[in-house]
Amino acid sequence: MNPFNRIGLAAFAVSMFGAATFVTAQAQDAPHGDAGNGKRIYLAVGCFTCHGRAGQGGAYTGPAPIVAHTALPFDGFKGQIRDPSDNMPAYSEAVLSDKDIADIYAFVESLPGPRSPKDVSVLNN
Numbered sequence: 001m002n003p004f005n006r007i008g009l010a011a012f013a014v015s016m017f018g019a020a021t022f023v024t025a026q027a028q029d030a031p032h033g034d035a036g037n038g039k040r041i042y043l044a045v046g047c048f049t050c051h052g053r054a055g056q057g058g059a060y061t062g063p064a065p066i067v068a069h070t071a072l073p074f075d076g077f078k079g080q081i082r083d084p085s086d087n088m089p090a091y092s093e094a095v096l097s098d099k100d101i102a103d104i105y106a107f108v109e110s111l112p113g114p115r116s117p118k119d120v121s122v123l124n125n
């Protein structure tokens, strides 16, 4: 095989792999996010200033809802970030990629959400 054919074959293999990845991503409802990286981004882009470090919501800058353990599907979550329903600032793709949003989604999903005081062990002594 001459070297040019090899390059052609490699390019073909890469494009097939790309197509397969695309199909897999389409098949899932919510992309598989990285919660650890999502936490880092959630803090870096200021979500926490309104929604709290534990996603508990807040009133510091006006009422901001709880996002911990969100019941929103990924599309609704992303829609609110790109095109907020009311007072929340919009985050464009230049600021947050879809992957960043998927990572933030994984992070807020991983948060426990509201807890009873009985679940806070130090209060049960």
Ligand code: HEC
Pocket (backbone or CB within 6 Å): 042, 045, 046, 047, 048, 049, 050, 051, 061, 062, 063, 064, 065, 066, 067, 070, 072, 077, 080, 081, 084, 085, 086, 087, 088, 089, 091, 104
């Ligand atoms: C300046 C304050 C502020 C910042 C910063 C902010 N939000 Fe919001 N967020 C709000 C407010 C207020 C609402 C209520 C709806 C509205 O005003 O658009 C909201 C609504 C939401 C909702 C819908 C919750 C629900 O259950 O209806 C989600 C999800 C959300 N924000 C996620 C985020 C994420 C993720 C970030 C960071 C990328 C972020 N917000 C940054 C104030 C903020």
